[in-house]
Amino acid sequence: MTLTELRYVVALARERHFGRAAASSFVSQPTLSVAVKKLEDELGTPLFERGGAEVTPTPLGEQVVEYAQAILEQVEGIRNLARGHADPLQGVLRLGAIYTVGPYLLPQLIPNLHDTAPLMPLLIEEGFTADLRRRLKQGELDAIIVALPFDEPGVTVRPLYEEPFVALLPSAHPLSAQSQLPLEALAGEDLLLLGPGHCLRDQILTACPACARPSGSAQGESHLAGSSLETLRHMVASGLGVTILPCTAAGAERYADRLIAVRRLSDPVPHRRVALAWRSSFPRPGAIEVLTRAILDTPMSCVELC
Numbered sequence: 001m002t003l004t005e006l007r008y009v010v011a012l013a014r015e016r017h018f019g020r021a022a023a024s025s026f027v028s029q030p031t032l033s034v035a036v037k038k039l040e041d042e043l044g045t046p047l048f049e050r051g052g053a054e055v056t057p058t059p060l061g062e063q064v065v066e067y068a069q070a071i072l073e074q075v076e077g078i079r080n081l082a083r084g085h086a087d088p089l090q091g092v093l094r095l096g097a098i099y100t101v102g103p104y105l106l107p108q109l110i111p112n113l114h115d116t117a118p119l120m121p122l123l124i125e126e127g128f129t130a131d132l133r134r135r136l137k138q139g140e141l142d143a144i145i146v147a148l149p150f151d152e153p154g155v156t157v158r159p160l161y162e163e164p165f166v167a168l169l170p171s172a173h174p175l176s177a178q179s180q181l182p183l184e185a186l187a188g189e190d191l192l193l194l195g196p197g198h199c200l201r202d203q204i205l206t207a208c209p210a211c212a213r214p215s216g217s218a219q220g221e222s223h224l225a226g227s228s229l230e231t232l233r234h235m236v237a238s239g240l241g242v243t244i245l246p247c248t249a250a251g252a253e254r255y256a257d258r259l260i261a262v263r264r265l266s267d268p269v270p271h272r273r274v275a276l277a278w279r280s281s282f283p284r285p286g287a288i289e290v291l292t293r294a295i296l297d298t299p300m301s302c303v304e305l306c
Helices: 002-015 018-025 029-043 061-080 101-116 129-137 197-206 229-237 285-294
Strands: 094-100 120-126 143-147 156-171 191-192 242-246 259-265 271-279
Touching: 002 018, 002 029, 002 061, 018 029, 029 191, 094 101, 094 129, 094 285, 101 120, 101 285, 120 129, 129 143, 129 271, 143 197, 143 285, 156 229, 156 285, 191 197, 191 229, 229 242, 229 259, 271 285
Parallel strands: 094 120, 094 143, 191 242
Antiparallel strands: 143 271, 156 242, 156 259, 156 271
C-alpha cells in the first residue's frame, strides 16, 4: 500500500469517474486504474462498484477513503514541518457555506479575516448541507458553515451563533399592523418558502407544523417556492405572499417601507444555530481557530453569539 494509491482512491471517490479522477491526479487513466486494482487485490476486496456511467465506493471503500484522507492530511502536515513552513495562516483555506448563510455572513467576515490572516485567502463554495458534508469528508473542502443539527463521524463541530427568524410581509398586509406576530398567524397566509433540499425550509415547517400545508390548497399541492432568500424577499415586495427568513437575510433596508414590513415573531421565537465543521484530522488547527474567531468577531447585530 502506497501513498500514491491512497491519493488515487481518494480522487476516484471524489470524481466517481476513472477518467476525471486520472485527470485531477495528472496521470493517465490506465495508471490510476492499475493502482486502484492493485490496492483492492492487496486488501482482498473491491473498494468501488464499477458499472454504468458512475463509479461508487462500496461500504468498505467509503471507510478506506475516510482513513486515506486522514493519512494524506497527516503526511501533508509532516511535509509542512519538514519545509519549515508550518504557519497555518499561509495558504488557501477552502470554505463551504450553505446558501442561506454565505451571502449574509461573508461580506462582513472576509474583511475581518483579511486583517487577521492576509496570507490565507478563502476559496469559497456554496451548496446544500448534504453536498457540503460529502465534500468535507472527501477532502475537497477544509471547513464548512452549516446549520445545526449536524453530526458526522470524524468531524468536529463548533456552534457559532443563534439567529432568530423574522416575518416579512407586504407593507399593506393587515398583519403588518402588529409589532410581533405569533408564528401560527402565518399558517393561513400564502407562505413563500425555499424549495425542497434547503434545511431552512425544513426548520421553518418544523417550528410551525400548522404552516406545513398552504391554506386553501388541494391535497398534495405545495407552497410557492423561491430558489433563494433574495428571490423570496422580491416576491414578498411584489405582494405575492409572506415569508419567514433568518434575521440577517431580512434586508429591510433594500426596500422602502411602502413595500415590505419586517416583524418579530412572538415567544418562543424560532431560530437556527449556525456552526463551523471541519475534519478532526485537518492539519491546520490554527487556521480553524483564526476563522472561528473572525466569525465570532464579525458584527451581526440581530444574532446571539453562542
